[in-house]
Amino acid sequence: MRLSTLGSALVGLAVAQASTINYTTVTGYFLQDEESTDPTTFDYTAENFGLIGRAYPADKEHKKHGSLTQWERFYHQVTKLNEHSPKHVEYKVLFLGRHGEGWHNAAESYYGTPAWNCYWSELNGNSTASWADADLTPGGISQALKANEFWQKEINEQRIHAPDHYYVSPMTRALKTANLTFTGLDMPKHSAAFKPTVKELFREGISVHTCDHRRSRSYIHDLFPHWPIEHGFTEEDELWNGVTAESSGAQDVRSAQALGDVFFTSSKKKPFVSITSHSGEISSILRVIGHRTFKLSTGAVIPVLVKAEKVDEEPATSSVPWEVSPHCTEPPVTSVTACVCPSSAVPVTTPLATGFWDDF
Numbered sequence: 001m002r003l004s005t006l007g008s009a010l011v012g013l014a015v016a017q018a019s020t021i022n023y024t025t026v027t028g029y030f031l032q033d034e035e036s037t038d039p040t041t042f043d044y045t046a047e048n049f050g051l052i053g054r055a056y057p058a059d060k061e062h063k064k065h066g067s068l069t070q071w072e073r074f075y076h077q078v079t080k081l082n083e084h085s086p087k088h089v090e091y092k093v094l095f096l097g098r099h100g101e102g103w104h105n106a107a108e109s110y111y112g113t114p115a116w117n118c119y120w121s122e123l124n125g126n127s128t129a130s131w132a133d134a135d136l137t138p139g140g141i142s143q144a145l146k147a148n149e150f151w152q153k154e155i156n157e158q159r160i161h162a163p164d165h166y167y168v169s170p171m172t173r174a175l176k177t178a179n180l181t182f183t184g185l186d187m188p189k190h191s192a193a194f195k196p197t198v199k200e201l202f203r204e205g206i207s208v209h210t211c212d213h214r215r216s217r218s219y220i221h222d223l224f225p226h227w228p229i230e231h232g233f234t235e236e237d238e239l240w241n242g243v244t245a246e247s248s249g250a251q252d253v254r255s256a257q258a259l260g261d262v263f264f265t266s267s268k269k270k271p272f273v274s275i276t277s278h279s280g281e282i283s284s285i286l287r288v289i290g291h292r293t294f295k296l297s298t299g300a301v302i303p304v305l306v307k308a309e310k311v312d313e314e315p316a317t318s319s320v321p322w323e324v325s326p327h328c329t330e331p332p333v334t335s336v337t338a339c340v341c342p343s344s345a346v347p348v349t350t351p352l353a354t355g356f357w358d359d360f
């Protein structure tokens with residue numbers, strides 16, 4: 001997906017193989033799947049992660065089910081679904097976690113979305129905050145620690161099965177959120193160690209915003225030396241170019257590609273997977289798996305039961321164009337809903353001259 005041709009109206013192509021795996025969200029298990037649940041007020045920590053209190057077909061296969069918690073019975077149900085499914089079908093429970101608040105989130109609130117999108121987001125920061133590959137704010141750290149506390153509560157009270165695999169986006173805010181969420185938990189016996197795989201394609205939708213420009217592989221390795229970084233991960237960010245933005249169609253193609261590395265690559269007996277990612281990327285994953293739209297607030301987590309089925313289709317090669325992002329070269333008129341540059345200047349599509357790397 002290296003972007004090299006720049007200059008025309010539609011520049012840069014995301015070229016990837018479309019998935020030959022058909023994903024579906026299995027509904028009836030989580031409140032977040034139900035139209036009646038309002039994403040804007042839903043608190044996953046107040047609702048047992050959203051797991052609906054109900055009986056499962058697999059309950060009767062388990063003599064002691066009366067003494068088991070909802071999460072234990074759910075785990076058992078998922079195990080049975082996998083045991084009774086053919087080889088080309090797999091069920092997994094994805095815990096999709098959005099990073100805690102970063103300085104770019106704070107800046108978008110501070111400047112307002114139109115001004116943020118058409119000017120401020122293209123800078124590395126202001127005189128007091130930096131938001132290129134943004135770090136967590138103190139509030140963002142608290143949100144990640146709240147997730148940590150909630151996992152511990154679920155482990156203690158629900159004896160929830162801890163994730164069998166962990167993945168994390170390479171952006172600093174996601175790396176730090178995953179670390180704070182899963183470090184220091186008193187895990188159940190035989191749980192997988194928390195060693196998340198850093199995976200390029202779980203990063204946020206790639207816009208011209210500097211918060212979508214990742215740091216180098218060496219930086220990530222130095223920050224978390226014991227975490228595996230996926231094979232083929234490049235030293236420098238080769239996807240961000242500061243001129244064109246990945247369209248949501250292009251993003252869905254690469255989200256499907258990322259999920260293709262998660263499904264059918266490990267035992268069906270390891271069905272719980274944690275993915276620490278971003279608002280836009282989690283929305284994209286939800287589209288790929290056929291889940292309804294469910295916007296997460298910073299630091300929130302959504303579990304989804306996904307059925308993946310290998311389908312007998314030639315992998316289509318799709319090529320989805322990226323889009324240019326016009327912006328102002330000076331702080332815009334902010335009292336409007338769209339991007340209006342001062343003195344009626346025409347928005348430009350060339351990158352602002354900011355030495356991104358000079359700041360690191």
Ligand SMILES: *[C@@H]1O[C@H](CO)[C@@H](O)[C@H](O)[C@H]1NC(C)=O
Pocket residue numbers: 022023024311313
């Ligand atoms: C994918 O799954 C959906 C829902 O189960 C089904 O309607 C569709 O036909 C499937 N597509 C293929 C190619 O099998």
Ligand SMILES: *[C@@H]1O[C@H](CO)[C@@H](O)[C@H](O)[C@H]1NC(C)=O
Pocket residue numbers: 103104106107108110126127128129
């Ligand atoms: C810089 O942006 C942050 C939000 O990221 C905001 O809190 C702060 O007040 C801004 N500083 C200045 C000098 O405007």
Ligand SMILES: *[C@@H]1O[C@H](CO)[C@@H](O)[C@H](O)[C@H]1NC(C)=O
Pocket residue numbers: 176179180183184223
């Ligand atoms: C990782 O999390 C631990 C536990 O909360 C914390 O002490 C440590 O500073 C974190 N590391 C980084 C690099 O943020």
